[in-house]
Amino acid sequence: MSYPVATKASSAALAQAASLNSADSKFQLFYFGLQARAEIPRLMLAYAGANVEHVSADWPTMKEKTRFGCLPVMFETTSNGTVLEFAESQAIERYIAKKFNLLGENVWEEQQINEFVSSIDFQLTNYTKVMFAPAESRHKEAEAFHQNFAKWILFMERHLIENGNNGHFVGNRISWADLKAAVLVGRLSLLLPSGMEVPKLPEALVKVVETVKADSKIAAWMATEEYQKYDANTKGFFKF
């Protein structure tokens, strides 16, 4: 597929398009045939029930055309025909969260969700460092990651219990933080060097993952051939 052309218009016109109801939009998410940085936007769009096309990018023919020279990128064709282009995975997630009501009920919940998202993102970044560490130091890096992770989950457990151990980080419905945590936990067993075990997860965190997976739209997305293909490719790509 050729690279879409974003609408050139005044900032005011683009802002007006961006404020339209995204439930009426069509999304295109460009990434490689893997999970990694597109996994969370994909999950969020699935949960939102958005009209989305997942495109395995024809890289490098597209690289120079993208805003920052990397993927994922997302396009939204809004109900008035405007084509908006988005870059940077976390900024894409934030936009989806805002447009599809995954940022809580009020400004305080939004703040808390942002905090959890940042903290989860830090763990994901550390995890990615393990993935790309040279073979000879991977085991050591993985050990360091797991030691830090084992302490971090205890802090998360405390917050989850304070929130009523209801399968959510904040409030009583699925948020960006819950979806991001489910992705992090899902990745843990992916890169375990032989002889290492995933730290035992607190029951409250397992409950978040189960709550996310039990959602009908998430379950439907995970059952698609597309999801299965990305999952299998990721497991094959990042084998220790």
Ligand SMILES: N[C@@H](CCC(=O)N[C@@H](CS)C(=O)NCC(=O)O)C(=O)O
């Ligand atoms: N900060 C960016 C990083 C994106 C990034 O590093 N993308 C990688 C794939 S995960 C990429 O596009 N690599 C290909 C390239 O740089 O040519 C984000 O979070 O979106």
